[in-house]
Amino acid sequence: MTAVVFHNRQWGAEKKNQVDFYNRRFVAGELDNQSFAEIAKAMGAEGIVVNRLEDVGPALKRAIDLQMNQGKTTIIEIMCTRELGDPFRRDALAKPVRMLDKYKDYV
Numbered sequence: 001m002t003a004v005v006f007h008n009r010q011w012g013a014e015k016k017n018q019v020d021f022y023n024r025r026f027v028a029g030e031l032d033n034q035s036f037a038e039i040a041k042a043m044g045a046e047g048i049v050v051n052r053l054e055d056v057g058p059a060l061k062r063a064i065d066l067q068m069n070q071g072k073t074t075i076i077e078i079m080c081t082r083e084l085g086d087p088f089r090r091d092a093l094a095k096p097v098r099m100l101d102k103y104k105d106y107v
């Protein structure tokens with residue numbers, strides 16, 4: 001098989017919620033020292049790191065060739081920016097609304 005990992009060196013969804021709800025502060029959301037391509041190689045698969053947009057096509061061609069002609073699994077690790085996307089939910093870390101009386105003391 002061929003798998004593509006979009007690697008932005010962070011848990012971006014979690015970081016974005018922290019940034020939005022805690023005055024732009026965040027903790028424990030950034031990842032700095034791992035390589036998914038190297039992890040793939042350590043596990044016996046192929047690993048390809050893509051740093052430039054124009055290298056995506058050749059990486060996919062190589063992975064598909066390995067998959068179809070040699071039966072090998074490849075992890076394509078595409079390095080991305082750390083731009084934070086907008087969350088699907090905008091109330092993720094908001095104070096919950098308590099609908100039932102029995103929960104009104106839980107804030």
Ligand SMILES: Cc1ncc(C[n+]2csc(CCOP(=O)(O)OP(=O)(O)O)c2C)c(N)n1
Pocket residue numbers: 006008010011012013014088
């Ligand atoms: C259809 C759907 N399923 C599940 C989720 C819940 N969800 C929000 S962010 C996220 C993980 C995002 O991971 P990735 O795209 O790798 O970005 P990262 O947060 O790691 O930067 C998931 C599963 C969602 N938003 N939409």
